[in-house]
Amino acid sequence: MARILQERAPLVRNASAAATELIREAIVDGRLPPGQRLKEEELARELGISRTPVREALLILQAEGLVDAAPNRGAVVRSHDADDLEDLYQLRALLEGYAARRAAASISEAAVAGLHASCERFESLIEGDVQELVKENLLFHNVILDASRSRRVAELVRKVIELPLVYRSYIWYSVEQRRISAHYHRQITRALEARDGERAELVMKEHVYEARDVLVSKVREAEERE
Template sequence: MHNLEGKWDVSQAAARAYGALREDILTGVRPAGSRLREEQLAEDYGLSRTPVREALRRLQADGLVQVVPNRGAEVVSLSAEDFEEIFGLRSVLESYAARNAALRGDVDVARLRELCDAMERQLERLDQDGAHEEITRLNMEFHQAIHQAGGRRLLPDLLSRVIEVPLVRRTFHRYTTAELHRSFTQHRELTEAIAAGDGDWAHAVMQSHVLAARATLLRPDQEEEETQ
């Protein structure tokens, strides 16, 4: 897959192994329950086992990897109850972040509008490879811009723990076209609430936005419509 070690020292190699493996987990290249054998990972990433072991330790601390007795390390599997908790936390934290962003007034609103435009353009190419991945990337940038507003020190890190979860990050793959339109409309309204400096409005829109995403993610597969 990658050749990450080269001339780097162990700490640099471990950091790069962490980044590469984390990305593979978050994007579903290594799905929930996948075994993570040090020897195979070292071969995949062109590394020795020492930086791979350190990367696994960090990912375990992040909650993305678990060590199972008699099996070893594997990508963590989350239950429906776990996702309920994750989205409950997101609802509280992201609503707070949106209110803070509106009241502090230091968000680049022009950039938020550009991101809204870019996400909406992807609606025209949903049948093409990479469209959902691009929507995910743009959506992450949109939300992170709001999280980082106001110079809050702890909030971005807290939110990254509940957003950087594999299935949460790939929620858009489950959206119908109508649900994508709804989500993007909420992005527009949230942007206008922030631009207006209305903290209560921003809080309410973000809360509705997160809870709608929860409903989509937790919808039983048999009820899921095909995105057209």
């Protein structure tokens, strides 16, 4: 497992928090694949710290749902089957739809302008780098979550979508599907601009459902092959 967890900056604040972030990132972007065993001693050695902060990190990640742990048997990177993902996206649609509806009621002019700008950038990336597209997509959704003015919902959505496959799902998108995504972003922005909460919710939900369809079908395909 060498070289998987190299930190580039000085350890953030304290060892536990740093370990948590490094391991989380490694899981989310796939360097630690689902099913991978996470041995405390090994991780500690790699991060140059003792087992105690590693244990704390694993505990936090377990609470976040990124790792599974059994008593006396250690932790593994949690894996998600297609049913699981379907459930998760259903929940995401519910929460982000709700966030969009709430955002319509209270979103600022500045935030709307920000969303339009994000749409521009998203559109210009349709035939461009996937990595950048993912980042822009994340930004768009985050602006709406913040505008919903519900701390709990925003927090929840961020936790819920914190999964390897979710972040990487744009990889599966065809150019045509990217265009449709861009269109939905624009339509959501317009609905918010017009203070039309119902419509913002509606489009957001469909946007999430389509993401679910792509992802779930790809995962089911992969499951077939086994």
